[in-house]
Amino acid sequence: MTGGAGTYVYAVTRPLPDGLPAGLCGIHGGPLRALAVDDLACVVSSVELDQFAAEPFRRNLEDLRWLERVAREHDAVVQALSAVTTTVPLRLGAVYSDDQSAQHRVRGLREPALATLETLDGREEWGVKIYAVPRRAEPPAGDEQRPASGLDYLRRRREQLERTTLDARGLADDAEEVFAALSALAVQGRRHRPQDPALSGVKHPMLVNAAFLVPRDERARFQQAVTALSAERPAGAMVATGPWPAYSFATLDDG
């Protein structure tokens, strides 16, 4: 692979008269630069093409340790920018042959980028996951006794199965209600694909993996609602994280 450096773009912002946050570094410690693009700016750093050109990048993405480091470095830059200015995060991996090429591409996205900046102004993202944590089931009285007959056993078994099904349906309906309740408090609610237990690290199935765009000055109100909803449910049924940069609300495609 040819050596040399490419320009990695993290995010699009409005012009940054005060410059970039002090001490903030990019991927692999690379110094950040803000490139002016008319009435916008894009925040970039140089990356080595022997790691970030299409072919090595593709290979590196499948190396979880490499990917984790780069993903966290990318996220750290976007997070720090979001703390000081409205930031439209880019998806990981926008690499250009040079600064001019990156600026040219961002110039081409001026209209949607400006519209997205307006949507994100003064707002932040909160993640809420809802898991199917069963409520403690109370066995009906007399269930401890041995079944009186085979028929009795079958009846009890059927009732037990019906309760389980109802419970699962109830939990799913309940998760939808939580999503609706929090959506009503947010500017927008979006759903990601629920994560598998191996990804979430939680043994209970994830029912809803949601992101909410919340006005920053209504953060407390949103958090109170999360806390209240969470208190009404079994421990661990609701987990909220945030604030995140508004990743989930910056997509131009339908992603």
Added chain:
Amino acid sequence: MTGIAPRNESDGLADVLERVLDKGLVIAGDIQVNLLDIELLTIKIRLLVASVDKAREMGIDWWEHDPSLSSSERNLVEENERLRRRLGELEATPEAERS
């Protein structure tokens, strides 16, 4: 604060990957893989993160639809070729007899 976790260094990797790979403004770089490749990679990375060993028992089956990796599809292709050869042989037989 029940149920609310502040963001920190140890944020779930899955949460970070979900956002930086899947979300964010999509602008493909000029020397970068294109968008479709990114989508595909995202799915593959999901699987990778979930660990390939466990994927099948968890019911992740995207590779069933990826001809480059699916053994069932490979088998299907082989089966197809075998049948086609067999059909060719059968069709060729009368011709051979005719000649």
